[in-house]
Amino acid sequence: MRQIAVVGAGASGLTAIKCCLEEGVDVSCFEKTENFGGRWCFRKHSVPSVMKSTASLYSKEMIAFSDFPPPKSYPNYMLHTKMLEYLQMYAEHFHLLSHIQYHSEVVQVIPTKDFGTSGKWLLKIVDLKTGRINEQEFDGVMICTGRLSHAYIPTTPNRENFRGKVLHTQSLKTTQEFENLNVLIIGSGNSAVDAAVDISILAKQVYLSTRSGTWILPKVGPKGFPFDMVLLRRHFHILKRYFNNTMNNFLEKYLEKKIQHEAFNLKPNHRVLDGPLVMNDIIPDKILTGRVHIKGTVKKFEENAVVFEGDHKAEDIDVVIFATGYEMKLSLLEEKFYKTDQGQSNLYKRVFPLGLKHSTLAIIGFVECQGPMTTIAESQSRWAARILSGKLKLPREDILKDRMQMKVPVVEDYMEYMNELAEEYGAKPVLSTFLFKDFYLYWRCLTGPFLSYQYRLSGPHKWDDARRAIFECYDRVTWPLSIANQTKMKKPENS
Ligand SMILES: Cc1cc2nc3c(=O)[nH]c(=O)nc-3n(C[C@H](O)[C@H](O)[C@H](O)COP(=O)(O)OP(=O)(O)OC[C@H]3O[C@@H](n4cnc5c(N)ncnc54)[C@H](O)[C@@H]3O)c2cc1C
Numbered sequence: 001m002r003q004i005a006v007v008g009a010g011a012s013g014l015t016a017i018k019c020c021l022e023e024g025v026d027v028s029c030f031e032k033t034e035n036f037g038g039r040w041c042f043r044k045h046s047v048p049s050v051m052k053s054t055a056s057l058y059s060k061e062m063i064a065f066s067d068f069p070p071p072k073s074y075p076n077y078m079l080h081t082k083m084l085e086y087l088q089m090y091a092e093h094f095h096l097l098s099h100i101q102y103h104s105e106v107v108q109v110i111p112t113k114d115f116g117t118s119g120k121w122l123l124k125i126v127d128l129k130t131g132r133i134n135e136q137e138f139d140g141v142m143i144c145t146g147r148l149s150h151a152y153i154p155t156t157p158n159r160e161n162f163r164g165k166v167l168h169t170q171s172l173k174t175t176q177e178f179e180n181l182n183v184l185i186i187g188s189g190n191s192a193v194d195a196a197v198d199i200s201i202l203a204k205q206v207y208l209s210t211r212s213g214t215w216i217l218p219k220v221g222p223k224g225f226p227f228d229m230v231l232l233r234r235h236f237h238i239l240k241r242y243f244n245n246t247m248n249n250f251l252e253k254y255l256e257k258k259i260q261h262e263a264f265n266l267k268p269n270h271r272v273l274d275g276p277l278v279m280n281d282i283i284p285d286k287i288l289t290g291r292v293h294i295k296g297t298v299k300k301f302e303e304n305a306v307v308f309e310g311d312h313k314a315e316d317i318d319v320v321i322f323a324t325g326y327e328m329k330l331s332l333l334e335e336k337f338y339k340t341d342q343g344q345s346n347l348y349k350r351v352f353p354l355g356l357k358h359s360t361l362a363i364i365g366f367v368e369c370q371g372p373m374t375t376i377a378e379s380q381s382r383w384a385a386r387i388l389s390g391k392l393k394l395p396r397e398d399i400l401k402d403r404m405q406m407k408v409p410v411v412e413d414y415m416e417y418m419n420e421l422a423e424e425y426g427a428k429p430v431l432s433t434f435l436f437k438d439f440y441l442y443w444r445c446l447t448g449p450f451l452s453y454q455y456r457l458s459g460p461h462k463w464d465d466a467r468r469a470i471f472e473c474y475d476r477v478t479w480p481l482s483i484a485n486q487t488k489m490k491k492p493e494n495s
């Protein structure tokens with residue numbers, strides 16, 4: 001039986017283990033901390049995790065694994081504690097936990113000496129309790145160590161002169177330490193805006209420095225339901241392909257009714273559907289109440305102040321928080337396996353390194369995409385597990401290279417990317433086949449929320465309840481809103 005190693009037991013690692021088991025291979029997962037869940041497992045010190053107040057950016061139905069709908073009792077936007085609970089239920093339901101070795105840090109993944117014939121990989125694993133280094137060979141490896149492990153801090157003139165505290169959002173856990181302080185947050189991604197909202201509750205003043213501005217989407221959409229369930233729909237995606245301008249106008253008009261981005265100094269140069277955006281309902285209120293002041297690009301630091309482009313200055317700054325994102329880096333693997341000399345991705349469909357004689361290494365969750373990472377990691381894992389188990393082969397290298405030439409976007413389009421992956425492992429639903437057989441399903445998949453359950457309707461490891469999960473999704477959305485249901489609820493149940 002093939003032996004596969006999974007490195008990391010976050011959301012990606014858990015689904016990778018599950019997919020390996022599904023394909024009948026022997027799987028060992030190495031996790032350097034004492035728990036599974038990765039980012040979603042809040043830890044006060046040392047290990048990167050979400051903040052104490054973080055709720056998921058996407059709603060529960062959109063982040064659900066394809067054969068494991070979240071409990072109907074769960075709120076639509078899950079707090080990190082609920083997210084971890086969901087991962088735990090998933091892990092327990094599919095018997096994943098016994099495959100994880102904790103306190104085991106993989107420090108190096110290298111091809112074995114006989115890689116040309118065997119395709120095997122050597123893992124150097126440090127037992128963090130004893131310090132002993134162990135070397136183990138595997139037929140295949142899935143690296144699931146997360147995309148957000150290497151904080152990016154840009155160089156800014158005179159930063160060394162600044163006397164206050166400097167940190168990155170990666171190490172931000174709670175906000176009490178900022179009570180009565182003047183805090184500058186640099187960046188305007190989701191981390192920056194979440195941090196600004198939370199820190200401004202206790203801080204004296206928060207400044208948010210944005211280089212390019214951003215579109216602000218509310219998480220609460222029309223009629224109070226999750227906005228992602230409205231926006232991530234197949235027919236919108238098709239319309240966008242043909243009427244990009246009109247669709248952008250339509251959404252921008254909707255958003256501008258809520259916040260005039262220009263007046264709030266947030267208007268970016270890109271159209272709303274063509275670039276990064278932030279999902280937050282509270283930031284407009286924080287700006288209007290003056291708890292958060294929007295500033296432009298930082299020009300230079302002074303001892304206790306920061307000067308912005310246009311020579312505006314913010315005085316008496318106590319703390320600067322870089323919310324400037326992350327570098328695409330893996331410390332356990334040589335860069336040549338996942339980056340070209342020009343620094344671009346060398347991964348076919350962001351998963352398989354090009355140029356290897358054997359497709360026995362897969363990198364999961366290492367992609368920039370405007371969409372939930374859980375479902376992306378699951379789809380990547382389903383494909384990778386089929387390849388690593390030998391049930392599927394990648395096309396020839398020259399074909400892969402040709403396909404890579406055609407399209408290498410920096411940020412993948414969620415729906416397109418999910419469909420591409422599913423096509424690779426044979427689970428992409430062909431909607432036209434439902435048209436006469438099951439019109440309701442056809443219509444729901446075309447015009448309803450883009451749910452991952454659709455990838456279990458057919459193909460390998462199809463799930464008999466996938467259709468039901470699609471049709472019952474609104475019950476799970478509305479269930480926690482009912483007072484009667486809340487009183488009935490004793491403990492979470494999986495629907
Ligand atoms: C504040 C915040 C909010 C987010 N909100 C959402 C959201 O709403 N929806 C969404 O889909 N995504 C969200 N994300 C993205 C989030 O990163 C993913 O949901 C998910 O956590 C990615 O899982 P992962 O397993 O790939 O990485 P991680 O969660 O980072 O897990 C990686 C695991 O690998 C382990 N590890 C790392 N290196 C090694 C090693 N060398 N050896 C052994 N083990 C190792 C780590 O300890 C960790 O357990 C958010 C991210 C942040 C920072």
Ligand SMILES: NC(=O)c1ccc[n+]([C@@H]2O[C@H](COP(=O)([O-])OP(=O)(O)OC[C@H]3O[C@@H](n4cnc5c(N)ncnc54)[C@H](OP(=O)(O)O)[C@@H]3O)[C@@H](O)[C@H]2O)c1
Pocket residue numbers: 054055056057058148154169186187188189190191192194211212213276323324325326
């Ligand atoms: N609640 C949640 O669910 C939640 C919360 C936080 C994060 N996340 C997720 O975690 C991931 C990382 O988010 P993130 O916000 O940390 O990173 P990010 O999305 O990469 O945003 C980085 C921000 O830093 C700015 N920046 C980068 N380099 C800069 C420079 N040299 N000078 C000034 N500004 C610079 C960028 O501005 P430009 O636009 O000008 O490049 C951007 O505003 C995302 O997938 C996000 O969705 C989710």
